[in-house]
Amino acid sequence: MKTGSVNMGRETQQFESELLSFWNRRDAHAICVHSCTAALLLAIQVCGIGTGDEVLVPTLTFVATFQAVKACGAVPVPCDVTDDGFINLSDAARRLTNRTKAIIPVLYAGCDSGISDVYWFAKVNNLAVIEDAAHCFGDETISSRDGIMCFSFDPIKNISCGDGGCILTSDSDIAKKLMDMRLLGVIGDTERRYSGQRSWDFDVTEQGWRLHMNDIAATIGRTQLARFPQIRERRQRSSRMYMETLSTISDIQLFPINTETAVPHIFPIIVKNGARDELRKFLMAANIETGVQYKPNHLLSYFNMGYDLPNAVRLYESMLSLPLHPLLSEDDVQYVIDAVFKFFTK
Numbered sequence: 001m002k003t004g005s006v007n008m009g010r011e012t013q014q015f016e017s018e019l020l021s022f023w024n025r026r027d028a029h030a031i032c033v034h035s036c037t038a039a040l041l042l043a044i045q046v047c048g049i050g051t052g053d054e055v056l057v058p059t060l061t062f063v064a065t066f067q068a069v070k071a072c073g074a075v076p077v078p079c080d081v082t083d084d085g086f087i088n089l090s091d092a093a094r095r096l097t098n099r100t101k102a103i104i105p106v107l108y109a110g111c112d113s114g115i116s117d118v119y120w121f122a123k124v125n126n127l128a129v130i131e132d133a134a135h136c137f138g139d140e141t142i143s144s145r146d147g148i149m150c151f152s153f154d155p156i157k158n159i160s161c162g163d164g165g166c167i168l169t170s171d172s173d174i175a176k177k178l179m180d181m182r183l184l185g186v187i188g189d190t191e192r193r194y195s196g197q198r199s200w201d202f203d204v205t206e207q208g209w210r211l212h213m214n215d216i217a218a219t220i221g222r223t224q225l226a227r228f229p230q231i232r233e234r235r236q237r238s239s240r241m242y243m244e245t246l247s248t249i250s251d252i253q254l255f256p257i258n259t260e261t262a263v264p265h266i267f268p269i270i271v272k273n274g275a276r277d278e279l280r281k282f283l284m285a286a287n288i289e290t291g292v293q294y295k296p297n298h299l300l301s302y303f304n305m306g307y308d309l310p311n312a313v314r315l316y317e318s319m320l321s322l323p324l325h326p327l328l329s330e331d332d333v334q335y336v337i338d339a340v341f342k343f344f345t346k
């Protein structure tokens with residue numbers, strides 16, 4: 001507040017620079033925006049995707065991924081998922097048409113085991129790849145990839161700006177376009193703002209949006225980034241405790257989260273034998289709040305295309321996200337684990 005700069009300026013520039021150092025990606029560009037939804041929208045648009053085009057999206061994702069496609073005038077085509085919650089490429093192949101222009105793999109719960117197949121599939125079918133990495137901040141194996149990656153810094157993500165997001169790309173032309181597009185398409189506005197100037201005489205040559213990150217959000221992001229080592233340690237510790245103990249319960253199936261490299265944002269489990277709702281009620285009675293992430297998008301009226309995606313629905317009906325955030329102590333996590341064990345041994 002004391003700098004007098006509350007809109008986009010030096011703090012945002014500094015945050016972008018610190019993110020690139022954190023990712024060890026000085027070869028690339030970080031473009032900070034208002035949210036991951038904004039990042040996805042801009043990334044889709046910068047790939048030249050618009051009205052009438054189709055984009056393959058796993059149905060098991062937050063509605064933001066679907067809305068970002070729709071906001072560009074394109075059609076999000078829901079695809080089924082594998083047991084890991086990853087886009088099922090056999091199903092995606094069935095949904096290809098001559099209007100398909102891109103695929104958005106969502107790295108659900110930080111799982112990216114099928115990602116090299118996605119790049120292969122995209123190459124063969126001439127599609128752009130935009131990675132929805134909203135769940136993945138802090139996983140270096142993901143940020144070292146050479147694609148277009150979209151991250152979220154919303155209130156519950158691994159780091160938060162209040163609301164915020166970032167696109168990571170190594171393509172300088174794409175980065176330059178994105179920098180203009182996030183500021184209403186005003187050519188060169190980012191560069192001028194970063195040198196403390198304003199744009200009075202400018203040109204606009206394409207659709208832009210007011211989706212940049214402001215300096216207040218960037219300042220919060222910088223503070224969070226400085227705290228990230230503790231955040232990482234806490235999230236990984238809690239996830240490891242869940243993994244090690246819950247893997248012994250035969251009625252639970254775990255997602256293949258690599259707790260060495262991933263910094264899990266959510267910890268979903270699959271509860272077998274139709275016991276999910278009963279377990280959820282049991283945990284709630286012990287003051288343990290859980291979630292269901294997510295309702296598949298093809299079940300929403302706006303995105304329903306009239307076909308079934310059975311595996312996503314099977315996961316949706318049996319999944320439960322256990323508490324996971326950096327303020328959980330070991331005792332808190334143990335309390336949750338004990339309650340889950342109690343449920344299955346009662």
Ligand SMILES: Cc1ncc(COP(=O)(O)O)c(C=O)c1O
Nearest residue numbers: 035036037062064134152153154
């Ligand atoms: C998979 C996924 N994609 C996109 C988003 C949107 O992120 P944001 O809230 O930063 O717009 C979210 C947010 O929860 C998400 O989980």
